[in-house]
Amino acid sequence: MSTSAQIGVTGLAVMGRNLARNFARNGYTVALHNRTVSKTHELVENFGDEGDFIAAETAKEFVEALERPRRLVIMVKAGGPTDAVIEEFAPLLEPGDMIIDGGNAHFADTRRREKALREQGIHFVGMGVSGGEEGALHGPSIMPGGPRESYDSLGPMLEKISAKAASDGAPCVTHVGPDGAGHFVKMVHNGIEYADMQLIGEAYQLLRDVAGYSPAQIADIFRTWNTGRLDSYLIEITAEVLAHVDAATGKPFVDVVVDQAEQKGTGRWTVQIALDLGVPVSGIAEAVFARSLSGHADLRAASRGLAGPKPTALSDAEAAAFADRVEQALYASKIVSYTQGFHEIQAGSDEYGWDIDLGAVSSIWRGGCIIRAAFLDRIRAAYDARADLPSLLSDETFAREIAEAQDDWREVIIAATRDGVAVPGFSAALAYYDALRAERLPAALTQGQRDFFGAHTYRRVDREGAFHTLWGGDRSEVTE
Ligand code: NBP
Numbered sequence: 001m002s003t004s005a006q007i008g009v010t011g012l013a014v015m016g017r018n019l020a021r022n023f024a025r026n027g028y029t030v031a032l033h034n035r036t037v038s039k040t041h042e043l044v045e046n047f048g049d050e051g052d053f054i055a056a057e058t059a060k061e062f063v064e065a066l067e068r069p070r071r072l073v074i075m076v077k078a079g080g081p082t083d084a085v086i087e088e089f090a091p092l093l094e095p096g097d098m099i100i101d102g103g104n105a106h107f108a109d110t111r112r113r114e115k116a117l118r119e120q121g122i123h124f125v126g127m128g129v130s131g132g133e134e135g136a137l138h139g140p141s142i143m144p145g146g147p148r149e150s151y152d153s154l155g156p157m158l159e160k161i162s163a164k165a166a167s168d169g170a171p172c173v174t175h176v177g178p179d180g181a182g183h184f185v186k187m188v189h190n191g192i193e194y195a196d197m198q199l200i201g202e203a204y205q206l207l208r209d210v211a212g213y214s215p216a217q218i219a220d221i222f223r224t225w226n227t228g229r230l231d232s233y234l235i236e237i238t239a240e241v242l243a244h245v246d247a248a249t250g251k252p253f254v255d256v257v258v259d260q261a262e263q264k265g266t267g268r269w270t271v272q273i274a275l276d277l278g279v280p281v282s283g284i285a286e287a288v289f290a291r292s293l294s295g296h297a298d299l300r301a302a303s304r305g306l307a308g309p310k311p312t313a314l315s316d317a318e319a320a321a322f323a324d325r326v327e328q329a330l331y332a333s334k335i336v337s338y339t340q341g342f343h344e345i346q347a348g349s350d351e352y353g354w355d356i357d358l359g360a361v362s363s364i365w366r367g368g369c370i371i372r373a374a375f376l377d378r379i380r381a382a383y384d385a386r387a388d389l390p391s392l393l394s395d396e397t398f399a400r401e402i403a404e405a406q407d408d409w410r411e412v413i414i415a416a417t418r419d420g421v422a423v424p425g426f427s428a429a430l431a432y433y434d435a436l437r438a439e440r441l442p443a444a445l446t447q448g449q450r451d452f453f454g455a456h457t458y459r460r461v462d463r464e465g466a467f468h469t470l471w472g473g474d475r476s477e478v479t480e
Contacts, residue, residue, distance in 0.1 A: 059092060070097040100144070176360075230330065328404075
């Protein structure tokens with residue numbers, strides 16, 4: 001067995017296979033391994049001419065095929081399978097070797113694994129990979145965490161196989177931070193992806209139900225939007241999906257698909273962790289809930305006859321003007337989604353001491369991944385202008401754009417409410433914006449209630465300290 005592979009990939013399903021091919025196409029010799037050996041040989045048979053592969057049938061052969069320090073990428077199903085693979089390989093490795101988990105691991109699992117392997121002298125890199133199977137093959141966005149020194153040796157390889165940003169050709173990879181930082185950022189990326197998709201879905205529903213456009217007409221509207229500030233992969237594919245006609249029925253494809261959205265869990269994790277960290281990611285949460293609501297078929301069937309408003313018919317000119325307003329509402333809501341997502345990354349970074357560079361994160365999402373968009377160049381510019389930006393809404397450009405969009409944003413939500421079209425993403429985004437900019441919030445009343453029923457105390461605007469009112473007695477105030 002040759003011992004010359006610069007990198008090895010174990011787990012050769014769709015992602016691992018394509019990642020291995022990507023490394024080989026970029027000139028690296030790649031050792032291959034899979035629990036079911038036939039998949040390893042299939043890869044070599046079908047794609048062996050794309051580069052140099054070393055097929056290993058056993059874990060020992062695989063490890064022996066790697067040059068030292070070894071770089072071993074795991075691309076198996078996240079959870080138990082990842083632990084099983086680590087248990088299989090760790091005893092065969094030496095201090096200084098590197099295990100790179102490219103699966104969609106929960107960052108807490110990554111922290112646990114990194115700690116355990118560090119004690120054995122093995123570098124563990126939790127690496128978020130986005131872009132699906134096409135990205136894995138042609139260049140994904142890569143979010144590696146783990147020890148800094150591992151990036152010194154792994155980084156150049158990842159920079160070679162990663163996507164390159166359209167605007168400046170920069171590789172879409174950076175060392176995100178220690179232990180679970182990479183998988184945390186990948187998780188929030190997926191949460192933002194959920195929110196982006198929900199907002200686009202709401203825009204579609206409004207154009208259809210309020211403006212009265214057909215899917216084909218809406219596809220054209222999305223194509224136009226894709227030439228402007230909403231230019232993105234998701235808007236582009238939305239136009240494709242909406243323009244697609246079902247061959248069997250001749251109906252718009254979107255009308256023959258069951259309207260129950262599925263999810264794999266990273267969006268849900270984003271919301272769960274945000275709750276733990278106390279970060280309001282209401283747009284992402286609404287996107288996760290919207291998918292779960294869509295899946296409650298029985299509940300929806302039982303509720304379908306409930307009263308709703310009479311729809312209003314718009315003239316052609318009114319419909320066209322409304323479409324322009326929806327573009328404004330979509331753009332403003334998108335700014336809010338990213339504001340919330342970046343807040344969660346900042347909070348995670350503070351909690352776990354990761355020191356994540358938010359500008360670098362926006363930079364590596366500009367290519368390869370599902371949320372790639374021209375918009376991310378603007379986020380990059382916002383952090384370049386001010387690295388400690390408290391929130392994207394504090395950036396002058398974004399604040400001005402929202403100021404210009406807000407009347408239309410409000411009108412769109414009014415129209416949706418009037419016509420009974422659910423727009424939880426748009427509404428949550430606007431509520432977040434209005435709550436943040438409010439002079440006073442009803443939280444003061446909430447504190448009064450809490451003090452009344454639970455003596456939880458409150459703080460005053462005019463004096464330091466914790467106060468309690470004797471509600472049942474003379475209502476005098478006592479300090480704590
Ligand atoms: P899957 O998530 O479907 O996993 C299949 C692979 O896991 C096969 O190689 C399988 O081996 C291996 N495996 C399993 Br299952 N249990 C194992 C065990 N106990 N020991 C050893 N190997 C085991 O593959 P995928 O869709 O290519 O995704 C790989 C990873 O990448 C996942 O963590 C996924 O979440 C992540 N990811 C996927 C995408 C995407 O678009 N699909 C995008 C980004 C990240 P076998 O052949 O012997 O059954």
